[in-house]
Amino acid sequence: MRRDAQHKELAMERIERLFSLASGCFTEDPHLANRYVELARKIGMKCQVRIPTPLKMRFCRRCGTFLTSGANSRVRIRPDGKGRVVITCLKCGTIKRYPMIREKLQRR
Ligand SMILES: [Zn+2]
Numbered sequence: 514m515r516r517d518a519q520h521k522e523l524a525m526e527r528i529e530r531l532f533s534l535a536s537g538c539f540t541e542d543p544h545l546a547n548r549y550v551e552l553a554r555k556i557g558m559k560c561q562v563r564i565p566t567p568l569k570m571r572f573c574r575r576c577g578t579f580l581t582s583g584a585n586s587r588v589r590i591r592p593d594g595k596g597r598v599v600i601t602c603l604k605c606g607t608i609k610r611y612p613m614i615r616e617k618l619q620r621r
Pocket residue numbers: 573574575576577578602603604605606607
């Protein structure tokens with residue numbers, strides 16, 4: 514069990530690293546950024562690690578594109594008092610809604 518936990522921790526580190534690589538190379542090579550996302554998702558599935566929501570918001574679940582606000586995604590904050598973020602993938606049109614995590618963390 515302990516080994517399994519370590520394994521998952523390592524997988525999580527790799528996922529986080531892949532996402533930071535993706536955000537670093539997106540402007541120069543969006544295809545490479547998408548590859549990093551693909552790899553991160555594969556690691557997540559293989560090791561049964563859930564990709565944390567802040568990272569999930571960075572890619573489109575449907576087409577796997579690494580999303581950058583203003584470049585290939587549109588981020589809207591719904592002014593309905595519920596504090597939800599609406600992210601639209603401009604490539605395939607998929608709309609995803611997320612709770613405002615960052616805001617919650619700041620309030621704590
Ligand atoms: Zn998409």
